[in-house]
Amino acid sequence: MxxxxxxxxxxxxxxxxxxxxxxxxxxxxxxxxxxxxxxxxxxxxxxxxxxxxxxxxxxxxxxxxxxxxxxxxxxxRWYPVLISSFMLVLFASSLTFGMPMVERLARLREPDLPPEAIRYTRQVTLAWSVFFFCNGLCAALLTLWAPLDWWMLYTGLISYGLIGLMFAIEWLIRQRVRGRT
The missing domain is CATH 1.20.58 (Methane Monooxygenase Hydroxylase; Chain G, domain 1)
Known part of the structure; x- marks a missing residue:
C-alpha cells in the first residue's frame, strides 16, 4: 500500500x-x-x-x-519550490549528517565502495544540492514574476529535462572516472 x-x-x-x-x-x-x-x-x-x-x-x-x-x-505555484527545497535539504544535510545521499544509493548496488568512489559520491551529492538550490530558485522566481504558462513550462518540462541532463552528465563522468581506476 x-x-x-x-x-x-x-x-x-x-x-x-x-x-x-x-x-x-x-x-x-x-x-x-x-x-x-x-x-x-x-x-x-x-x-x-x-x-x-x-x-x-x-x-x-x-x-x-x-x-x-x-x-x-x-x-x-509554490509547491514545486517546496519539493525542490525538500530535495535540497535531503542532499545537503546528508553531506553533514550520516552518509552522503549518492553514496547511500551507490552502496545499494556496490556495498564495498573504494575510497575514491566515496569521494566521488560526495562530490555528486554536492552537485545535486547545487542543482536543487538553483532549480528551486528558478521556480520561485517564476512563481513571483512570470506568467503561469512560463511557470508551467519550467516546472513541468524544463526542470525534468534538466534533471535528466544532470543524470546523463553524471553517468558519463562516472564512466570516465571508473575507466581511470
Whole structure:
C-alpha cells in the first residue's frame, strides 16, 4: 500500500504543473490542497518512514492546509519550490549528517565502495544540492514574476529535462572516472 501511495505522490508531483495550468478553470485551489494533503497524510499513516519522510510530510501537509484555508491560486505555484527545497535539504544535510545521499544509493548496488568512489559520491551529492538550490530558485522566481504558462513550462518540462541532463552528465563522468581506476 505504501508503494502505491508513493507512486501517487510521484505522479502528483510530475503532473502538478499541468494540473494547475489546465485545472484552474475547473477546480479551486483548496481542492488541490485537499488532494495533495490527503496523499501526504496517507504516506505518514502508511507506517513506512524513510529518512526525512515524517518532517517532509508534516511540512507538505502544513502547506496543503494553508492552500486549503487561503484558497489562493498564487499559493498553488509554490509547491514545486517546496519539493525542490525538500530535495535540497535531503542532499545537503546528508553531506553533514550520516552518509552522503549518492553514496547511500551507490552502496545499494556496490556495498564495498573504494575510497575514491566515496569521494566521488560526495562530490555528486554536492552537485545535486547545487542543482536543487538553483532549480528551486528558478521556480520561485517564476512563481513571483512570470506568467503561469512560463511557470508551467519550467516546472513541468524544463526542470525534468534538466534533471535528466544532470543524470546523463553524471553517468558519463562516472564512466570516465571508473575507466581511470
Amino acid at each position: 505504501s508503494r502505491l501511495i508513493g507512486l501517487g505522490l510521484l505522479l502528483a508531483g510530475l503532473l502538478y504543473p499541468f494540473a494547475v495550468y489546465f485545472g484552474m478553470e475547473h477546480f479551486a485551489p483548496w481542492q488541490f490542497g485537499l488532494l495533495l494533503g490527503s496523499l501526504w497524510l496517507a504516506r505518514v499513516l502508511s507506517g513506512e518512514h524513510k529518512p526525512g519522510s515524517v518532517w517532509m510530510a508534516g511540512v507538505a501537509i502544513a502547506f496543503c492546509v494553508l492552500l486549503a484555508l487561503f484558497d489562493s491560486p498564487q499559493l498553488l
